[in-house]
Amino acid sequence: MNPEMKTIKILGTGCPKCKQTEAVVKEALAQSGQQAEIIKVEDIQKIMEYNVMSTPAVVVDEVVKIKGRVPSISDILAVIA
Amino acid sequence: MFDWLQNLADWLVHGIFGLGESSRMGIALNFFLYDTIKILILLMLITTLMGLVNAYFPVERLRDFLNRRKLYGLENLFASFFGAITPFCSCSSVPLFIGFVQGGIPLGVTFSFLITSPLVNEIALAMFVGLFGLKFTLIYALSGILLGTVGGMILGRMNLEKYLSEWVQNLIKAKTKGSSDYQAENISFTQRLQLVFKEAWGIVKSILIYVVIGIGIGAAMHRYVPENFFQQYLGSGQWWTVPLAVILAVPLYSNAAGIIPVIQVLVAKGVPIGTAIAFMMATIGLSIPEGTLLKKVMTSRLIGIYFGVVTLFIIISGFIFNLLL
Known part of the structure; x- marks a missing residue:
């Protein structure tokens, strides 16, 4: 496994906002x-x-980066940079 | 405040669509346009405002406030008030519940938060301001906060910890606060406002259809249901209308956006205001899906007690409103 590769976890109980978040992260x-x-x-x-x-x-590499809202694509770009 | 909007609706209906000022269609359309636009503006305004409050006072901060300060028995009132000002989403009520009890907040205080959070929410408030006016909205919000305060106090006295799910009880015993490696976000106010506005629009967009349908049904009922129709059957002398309305409303899972315009017409046609408030509180504040979510953290017995106590208090508030208003 590439040691540089990050692990991104999306926490959510399956509500619509959590699915949106997953789509944003992928994008x-x-x-x-x-x-x-x-x-x-x-x-x-x-x-x-x-x-x-x-x-x-x-959560990026076990650190909670964003919570309580659906992030924008630039939010995610900022936390995975 | 909304005079300009009435002018706009008049101009659209009579000027652009060419419907006469006394035509039935013209009046109905005018009414519909005016109400829909007014409520949309209020929804955006109040949802954005709540979003900002939440961005600067996140629930974690509220929890720490409840935990650290000596509140001299006012914990339930504060928790209930916080429940009112935080935006409500049924999918976050379980994490909130756990977060509170895990953080050492007593169960009764947590319940105060849990009761008020859906009961007094931004969407219901915006619809109330638009359809019933400011005074009614304040009465509703204050009684919702009071209901959460008293309900939580009583539930807190009943020693219900043993009816929580086992893993939740273990969490409380362990007092592990979990890893809270949370990095504060540095965002300027304008950026924040943009984010909040975008999210508010997302929320409003998702309920738009219910608002339109609700107001549409309301407008139709205005026309076809005779004046004082309900007064004959449900006049204020009939004490049983309150419990009946509440028992009908608890299993009825309807969002506030769709139900409030209909209730407004019912009140206009003679349903006593206390009965209407009790009905709305039960529809908005208690729902089967919420109960199902809570099953992850508490036993059915506790959910039953929780719903039972809240239902009872909603019925009592209905009686009080019918007496006073």
Whole structure:
């Protein structure tokens, strides 16, 4: 596995906003040409391990970067740079 | 405040569409256009405002406030108030619930937040301002906050911790705060406003169709249901209308956007205001899908107790409103 590759987790219980977030992350990755592993975390117990109280949230390499709103593509580009 | 909008509606209906000022179609269309546009403006305004509040006072900060300060027994009131000012989304109520109890907030205080959060939400408030006026909106919001405060206090006295799901009980015992490696976002106010505005538009867009349908049905009922129709059957003397309305409303899962314009017409045609408020509180504040979500964190028994207590208080508020208003 490429050590440079980031792991992006999308935390959310499956609401429409979480699906939008996933689409935005994919689009941002495609635009930047970066490779990353995308993991969707839908289990509430696992979500709570990140101490996140408002979903959707985006976690890059185990650090919560965005939470409580659907990010824009430029938001994602900024946090994966 | 909305005079210009009435002029615009008049101009569109009579000038552009060429419908006469006394034609039935003209009056109905005028009414429909005016209401729809007014409510859309209010929805955008209030949703944006709530979004800004939420951006600067995220729930994490509210939780810390509840946790750190000595509030001299006012915790429930504060939690209920915070529930009112945070934007509500049914899919975030479970993470919020866990976040609160995990952070050491007592269960009763958490319930205060949980009761008020859907009950007093930005969409309902915007619709109320547009259809019932400011005074009514304030009465509704204040009684919603009061209901959350008292409901949470009572639930807090009942020692219900043992009815939470096991993993939640373990979380409380462990007092693990989880890893909170959260980096604050540095965004300027204008950028923030843009984001919030975009999100507000997303929310408004998603309920637009219900607003239009609701106002459409309202407009049609205005025309066809005779004046004081409901007064004959549901006049204020009939005490049972309140519990009946509430029991009908709890399983009815309708969003505020669609139901409020219809209720407004019912009130205009003679349904007592307390009965109408109780009906709306039960529709907006309690829903089966919310109960299903909560099953992840609490036993059915606790959900039953929670819904039962809130239902009871909604019925009591309905009686009080019928007496006072």
